[in-house]
Amino acid sequence: MIGSLRGVVIERNQDSTVLLEVGGVGYLIHVTPRTLGELEPTSQAFVYVHQHIREDAQTLYGFLDRDERRTFEILIATHGVGPNMAMSILATHTPRALIDIVATNDHGALTLVSGVGRKTAERLLIELKGRMNLPVMDTPQGEQAHGHRAVTDVREALTGLGYSNEEIRDVLRELSATDTAENLLRQALNALGVKRA
Numbered sequence: 001m002i003g004s005l006r007g008v009v010i011e012r013n014q015d016s017t018v019l020l021e022v023g024g025v026g027y028l029i030h031v032t033p034r035t036l037g038e039l040e041p042t043s044q045a046f047v048y049v050h051q052h053i054r055e056d057a058q059t060l061y062g063f064l065d066r067d068e069r070r071t072f073e074i075l076i077a078t079h080g081v082g083p084n085m086a087m088s089i090l091a092t093h094t095p096r097a098l099i100d101i102v103a104t105n106d107h108g109a110l111t112l113v114s115g116v117g118r119k120t121a122e123r124l125l126i127e128l129k130g131r132m133n134l135p136v137m138d139t140p141q142g143e144q145a146h147g148h149r150a151v152t153d154v155r156e157a158l159t160g161l162g163y164s165n166e167e168i169r170d171v172l173r174e175l176s177a178t179d180t181a182e183n184l185l186r187q188a189l190n191a192l193g194v195k196r197a
Contacts, residue, residue, distance in 0.1 A: 002060065005029070006046045009039045016087075018062070020045060029062035030083075032091040033173065038064060052076075052083050059083065071095040074131045078124065089113050092169055097151070102128045106152065112169040150181040157185055158192075167192060 007022035018039050020027050029047060031039070039045050047062035048069040061083060063069040068090060075086035092113045093101060101109045102125055110121035151172060158168045171188045179187075 002027075002049045002051045004046065004048050005060075005062070006044070009041050009043055009045050011041055012036055012039055016091075018045075020047065020062075027060055029060045030087060031062045032068075032087060034091065034094075035062065035064050035068075061087065067095045071098060074128070078127045078131065080120070080123070085113075085115060088115060092173060098128075099132055101125075102132045108155065109152065112155070112165060112172070114166075114169070150179065150184055151175075153181040154184045154188055158188060163192060 005020055005022050005027055007020045007027075010019040010021050010026060012018045016031055016033055016036050018029050018031055018036065020029055020039075029049065031047070035047075039047075047064065048066055050061045050063075050069055050072055052059045052061060061069075061072060063072065072083075072086050072090060075081050075089055076083055081089075089098065089110075093109065097109070100106075105125055107118060107121045107125065110116050110124055111118060116124070154175075155168055155172065158171075159165075168188075171191045174191060175184050175187055
């Protein structure tokens with residue numbers, strides 16, 4: 001099984017895949033949009049890898065850190081979550097945010113993920129409660145909860161202003177969860193204004 005790869009980024013593609021050349025062999029790796037942005041063509045890169053094997057295909061999923069790969073593996077071990085949905089969840093929420101979402105039973109945050117409705121979100125929260133026993137990562141618990149609360153407040157404010165789930169999901173991906181709700185809302189409205197202009 002492939003657990004990690006180090007090599008040169010040959011290309012990155014619109015479908016969130018990168019071609020990483022390692023020792024003369026090119027590996028096509030599926031990554032989240034956040035990871036895709038970090039992997040510059042012609043640069044050296046190291047990614048943690050999950051090799052997903054099915055009867056008809058072998059697919060590589062790449063992550064910039066162990067926590068993200070571990071979260072992905074927890075997600076795909078959950079009933080009804082395949083690799084594509086797991087990647088969508090990680091494209092929308094970082095592992096830290098996901099831990100907080102599960103801890104606070106935040107259905108709304110999970111429904112921001114493309115393809116996840118209210119019922120699926122409720123089932124996922126129940127199933128992930130027992131699985132999301134990841135160690136506390138870099139951010140202290142208080143900061144983590146504060147950051148998540150700010151993002152939740154911004155999401156609710158944007159919903160109240162009539163923005164769609166898709167618009168909100170896309171803009172929240174671009175923001176830093178460590179900022180205050182006021183700053184995040186200002187940044188979100190600026191970004192949404194540019195997109196609608």
